[in-house]
Amino acid sequence: MTEIPKAYEPKTVEDKWYQQWTESGCFTADPARVSASRPAYSIVIPPPNVTGVLTLGHVLNNTIQDILARKARMDGKEVLWLPGTDHAGIATQTVVERTLKKAGEIRHRDDLGREKFLEKVWQWKTEKGGIIIQQLKKIGASCDWDRERFTMDPAYSHCVQRVFVDLYKKGLIYRGKRMVNWCPVSLTALSDEEVVMKEQKGFMYHFRVEVAELPGTFLTIATTRPETIPADTAVAVNPKDPRYQHLVGKHVLRALPVELPREARLIPIIADEHVDFEFGTGVLKVTPAHDKADFEIGLRHGLPVMDILTPDGRMTAEAGPDLAGLDRFAARKKSAEILEAHGALEKAEPYVNNVGFSERADVPIEPRLSEQWFLKYPSTDEARTVVGSGRMRFFPERWAKVYDNWMGGLQDWCISRQLWWGHRVPIWRLTSDRPEFAAVESSLSQGQFGAHGDFSWSGQAGQTTRIQRKVHPTDGPFLEAATDSAAEAARLESAGFVQDADVLDTWFSSWLWPFATMGWTGNPEEDRQNPWLKAFYPTTDLVTGPDIIFFWVARMIMAGYEYMGAEPFRNVYFTGIIRDKQGRKMSKSLGNSPDPLDLISTYGADALRFGVMRSAPLGQDILFDEQAVELGRNFCNKLWNACRFRQMQNLGPDTVEAEIDPALLSSDDRWILIRLDQAIREVTDALAGYNFSEATSVLYRFFWSEYCDWFIEASKAALVRPEDVATAAPEVLRLAQNKVAVIDFILSNTLRLFHPFLPFITEELWHGLGYQNDLPEDRGALTIMRATWPKPFSDEEREYFGLDETADRVATTKYALVTLGRTLKVQVNVPSNKRVPFIFRPSGTLPAAELEVLRLLLNAESLTVAGPEWAAAKGTPTACNELGEIFLPATGLVDAVAERTRLNKEIEKARVEIKKVEDKLGNPSFVQKVPPAVLAEHQNRLAEWQAKLRQLETSVAELPA
RNA sequence: GCGAGGUUAGCUCAGUGGUAGAGCACUUGCUUCACACGCAAGGGGUCGCAGGUUCGAAACCUGCACCUCGCACCA
Structure with a gap:
């Protein structure tokens, strides 16, 4: 550190050290090094979308992980921080499709076909995907990049298939025709978790229908969705409702489409407990095809299901000539007009109701009957107990209740998606309309069918398929084969089997992340010998946002028990959500989301980290203000200059190694040693409790308000200016040297305390001040990252340095x-x-x-x-x-x-x-x-x-x- | 409707029963030989409201008000 600039200049320092760290393998984990004296510490990164770019949320999340990882290294642990990305099915497919359209290459992905399109996606992934990984490096993330994983890596994909087939064989995965959340834009089913409820302004339409058996008698029905009237197959009232009891069993004439002959419009009046007679008119139109609750009613009463919506949300011909072809929202307006024109509309009142939206496409989802794959969650008891009992700890604790609540009301998970990009469902079918069907069916021996037996069709050892003969309710008999073996799949396809067209929910792959990234095979013997799993599973901490507690955290815990027989992590830290100064969520459309890379180039990565950590208290959302980053920069500059001040004390060679002579200590020296001791305790405790903002404020207080404001100023009384060194009396010089020894002691400890938070500047200063000298290679000589974490003084040390009440009080009253x-x-x-x-x-x-x-x-x-x-x-x-x-x-x-x-x-x-x-x-x-x-x-x-x-x-x- | 969290200085937040705190912002004075990304000295709060427990409550209890977020949901 020659010619130190007056102000800290982060850019060169950051690039230099990050390169040096990676080149010298500082981030690389090695299970072989794990031992009793060097315990393992592991974190798996919450894999960001491969399409993603760095946001402040990522900065928060990954800075915390980096702090934990660096602290663990300083504690002498063998650290694995495993990075990677997920393939983000819908998002990636959409991005690539849009890019190709923009470039004029296609008008729709069908123009390319599945295989060609997927080639394009892979090409995009290779060229443009994973920018975020490069960005993570800018904030100093100390991930083991040698172990970077992607959820579509071949080995990872195989894990996904294996798990699917296993759960299928266990009977936990099944295919069925159910009401699902359908996204008319993405044209795929979604899980319940991907639907968010939003308040919508609309109208409550009151319209009347005539009772067929009692001409002149009308029932008034209230609905927000008149466009679904053509799909009504009943009208329901509460059986206890005296107003309508006498009408049950009779019929009404459905209001739409108006063209239909009278007999085609007759639908029954049924009695069902579901109907709330206080709501609306107490008469409910029942549309089994387009409403979940109505579907249930339909099942109870054996009602027909009439679907009048196309997958992209347009009306079919069955909705009548006036509505056919219209978009669902246009059709809503139109149907109200038709009702009005026929005198059936009594009123339309403004009405606010909650509508489910597709989280990603941000359009109202459509409840839709379709054939999908569902999963009954495995290992739910263990997963629920481990958190409930407190054996796995959540920070802040209150999320444990949220978790427990969700775990107590699990609904089967719809895992299939009508996309191309993702893990294709490893199921092959041979339907009876195929010419091969009869031959294959008869060629397979009786024992090769069934729900319990697997056989090897390819003849390769250990490669098996399970084949069952099933009957589809409408399409008749078929053969269904499940395998995770490529060889078996090839054999199946050559026999005429066709693979299921759907892919799996991206979360169905990320729930395996903690072990699938470590080379899990599902073979107990092999896995037991896998050094990575052995050393690093269960992982130590998981750091993630509470918004994915169900999507990801809960499911990982279940998968961990199901496939590893143990929880995937010991502690879960839930970050806050980053909002803007006004408390609004960061969003692209609001433009209130600053680019972290801009902040880094303006203020430096350490400044960004410090600012974010300082404003991120445990369990609270974070109102982000750029001033926090400015504060971080100022702090780095203060640290820089305090060290520069030390650098200017030239009292001769090798003063760094000077031992502190307790006999020469002043009250100021004792006071700052006491304050340091206090800071070490407080920072260590704060980190142990994941109180990162607490830790940063302790560091801030100690370094700025105690060390700089008082101690450095006081020390100037004892220090000797370079030009006076030659003429200074020996006892004056000795005092000055002792003062520098104290300064070095404080700074060397301070830099280490700061390192997890401010990795770049502390590394630079550590070497610049020569504190790495004479330390063991692996304990601070190479990098401050592996210097030992400061320890509070022992009683003996306190006595040796004379750190008592009196010394403390003299200094305090002096100040x-x-x-x-x-x-x-x-x-x-x-x-x-x-x-x-x-x-x-x-x-x-x-x-x-x-x-x-x-x-x-x-x-x-x-x-x-x-x-x-x-x-x-x-x-x-x-x-x-x-x-x-x-x-x-x-x-x-x-x-x-x-x-x-x-x-x-x-x-x-x-x-x-x-x-x-x-x-x-x-x-x-x-x-x-x-x-x-x-x-x-x-x-x-x-x-x-x-x-x-x-x-x-x-x-x-x-x-x- | 059920649940969780919050309400302390202008702003963002600490503060688990014993003298109300920090950072930013504000006022004033300073190019004091590490730092103006700085130094120094200040001003600013009936701790949401009402009861209760206690020698003593910002903190504990009860109720209320308002804000935020989950979950569920009535067409």
């Missing part, structure tokens, strides 16, 4: 007196840079060195010590505390009026405080019941305020009139 003295200067209008003489009358005796510190901190021209007999001239501004009295013999500079005002205000305050304490002490039950320490403390406080009051009264009395 307090300095503040009082500086205030005096302000009162008499002496600019802070102007040096004036002070007089000091100590209560006890103080060594000369202490007096010099006092003088220096007061920026006094001189500090004359006065004896008890000395009396100040009348009206001399003065202040006092336990250490003594200081006088500022200012010559007529005092503004008597202003001073009197100030003093009177102070006196008033002192009286209020005295009254408060006196009242307490005057209360008999207080004196009786309060602990002795508190009583003593109150008595002390009273005495202090009284002394203060006396001094103030003297001062005010001595003011010139």
Whole structure:
């Protein structure tokens, strides 16, 4: 660190060290190094979308992981932080399709066909995907990049297939025609978790239908979706509703389409408990094809299901000529108009209701009957218990309740998606309409069918297929084969089997992330010998956002038990959600989401990390303000300059290694060592409890307010300027050297405490100050990342350095007196840079060195010590505390009026405080019941305020009139 | 409707029964030989409201108000 610039310049430092770290393998994990003395620590990254770019959310999340990983390294652990990305089915497919369309290459992905399109996706992934991985490096993420994984890696894909086939064989995965959440834009089914409810302004339409058996009798029905009337197959009332009981069993004439003959419009009036007779008119139109609850009613009453919507949300011909072809929303308006035209519409009132939206496409989902794959969650009991019992800990704890709540109401998971990009369902079918069907069916021996047997069709060892003969409710018999073997799949296809067209939900692959990334095979013997799984599973911590607690966290826990027989992680830390200054979520459309890379180039990566961590308290959302990053930059600069100051102390060679001589320590030295000890304890505790913002504020307080503001300033009294070194007396030099030894001790500890938060600047300064010298290669010589984490002093050390109450108090009262003295200067209008003489009358005796510190901190021209007999001239501004009295013999500079005002205000305050304490002490039950320490403390406080009051009264009395 | 979290200085937030705190912002004075990305000194709060427990409550209990977020949902 020669020619240190005045201000810290992050850019070169960051690039230099990141490269050096990766080149020297600092981030690389090796299971072979794990031992009792070097325990394993592991985290798997929440894989960002391969299409993603770095957001502040990622910065928050990954900075926390990096802090944990770096701290673990300093604790001497073997650390694996495993990075990677997920393939993000819908998002990636959409991005690529859009790109190709824009380039004019295609109009629709069908133009290319599945295989060609997937080639394009892979090409895109190779060229453009994973930008975010490069961006993570910019924030200093210390991931083991050698182990980067992608959910579509061949080995990973095989894990997904294997798990699917296994769960299928266990009967937990089944295919069925159910009501699912259908996204008319993405044209795929979604899981319940991918649907968000949003309030929508619309209308409640009241329309009437005639009771067929009682001409002239009408029922009024309230609905928000009149366009689904053509799909109504019943009208339902509550069986207990006296208004309508007599009508049950009769029929109404469906209002739409109007063209149909009377008999085609007859639908029954049924009685069902589901109907709330307080709501609307108490009459419910039942549309089994387009509403989940109605579908259930339909099942209970054996109603037909009539589907009048196309997959992309348009009306079919069955909706009638007026509606056919219309988009569902246009059709809503149109159907209301038709009802009105026929005099059936009674009213349309503005109405707000909750509508399910596709989270990704941001359009209302359509409940739709379709054939999908579902999963009954495995290992739910273990997964629920491990959190409920507190064996796996959630931070903040309250998320455990949210988790438990969800685990208590699990619905089967719709895992199939009508996409091309993803893990294709490993199921092959041979339907009876295929020419091969009969031959294959008869060629397979009886024993080769069934729900329990697997056989090898390819003839390759260990490669098996399970084939079952099933009957589809509408399409008749077929053969269904399940295998995770490529060889078996090839054999199946050559026999005429066709693979299921659907792919799996992306989360169906990410729930395997903690072990599939470590080379899991599903073969117990092989997995037992897998050094990665052995060393690093279960992982230690998971850091993620609470928004994916169900999507990901809960499912990983279940998969962990099902396939590893153990939980995937010990602790889960849920970050807050980053919002803007006004508390709004970050979003592209609001444009309120700053680009972290811009922030890094403006302020530096360490500054960004520090700013984000400082404003991220446990369990709270984070209102992001760029000022926080600015604060981080300022802090880095402060750290830089404090170290630069040390660098300027040239007292000869090798002073770094100088031992601290306890005999030469001043109260300032002891005080800062005590403060350091305190900071070490507090930061260590804060990190152990995942209180990252707490840790940063402790560091900030210690370094800025204690070390820089007081200790460095005080140390200047003992230090010797380079030009004076040659002429300094030996004992002066010895004191200066001891001071530098203390500084080095503090800085070397401070840099280590800061390293997890500020990796770049601390590494630079660590080497710049030479603190790596003489450390073992793996414990700080190569990188501060593996220097030992600071430890609080032992009792022996405290005694050795003399770190006791007295030393602490002398320094504290000295600094307090300095503040009082500086205030005096302000009162008499002496600019802070102007040096004036002070007089000091100590209560006890103080060594000369202490007096010099006092003088220096007061920026006094001189500090004359006065004896008890000395009396100040009348009206001399003065202040006092336990250490003594200081006088500022200012010559007529005092503004008597202003001073009197100030003093009177102070006196008033002192009286209020005295009254408060006196009242307490005057209360008999207080004196009786309060602990002795508190009583003593109150008595002390009273005495202090009284002394203060006396001094103030003297001062005010001595003011010139 | 059920559940969780919140309400402390202008702003963002600490503060688990004993003298109300920090950072930013604000005022004033300073290019004091590490740092103006800085130094120094200040101003600013009936701790959401109402009860209760206690010698003592911002903190514990009860109720209420308002805000945020989950989950469920009535067409």
